[in-house]
Structures are given as C-alpha cells and as structure tokens.
Amino acid sequence: MAARRLLLVLFVTLSGWSSVDAQTVTGRYPHKAKRPAPRVTVAYVFICESRSAYAYHSGMCRGLARCTHEVSQMSMTQARSTCYVPRKICY
Secondary structure, three states, X not given: OHHHHHHHHHHHHHHOOOOOOHHHHHOOOHHHHOXXXXXXXXXXXXXXXXXXXXXXXXXXXXXXXOOOOOEEEEEHHHHHHOOOEEOOOOO
C-alpha cells in the first residue's frame, strides 16, 4: 500500500500535474476530512436575579414564578461556571 502511494506521488511529481493537491494524493480518506464540524446547540436557562438565588431553571416553573426580582436568561455552561446548580423542580 505504501509502495503504491509512493509511486503515485512520484508519478504526479514527475508528470507535472499541478492540479492535484497533496491531500488527495497522500490522504487515505480525503472526503471525510472535508466534513463540516457538527453544530453545537446552546441550551439556555433562566435565573432569578436576587442575592439568595442559587439555581437555574429550565422555564417558568413554580420556583421561578415566585421570583420578585428580574429574571435573566443565559447559557447553561455560563450558569454552571457562575456556581448555579439545576433546580430540582425543573430537572
């Protein structure tokens, strides 16, 4: 297999084919390398902006409905990085 690849590279080099790129010649599966990265979906959660708030909510649950302060929305990773925990009612 390696000998065939070496002969192909040598042939391409000596024949002067400039339209063939190195990835096509040397790569085993070049069509797999061109796949786009999968999309990452961001989950948003809700947080009550009070001093005693410690949890994030998935939606308007009964815990968030009792919030008398402002309700803000942020990503779940951001909520976890700021030391919020998931609310047991929601999750």
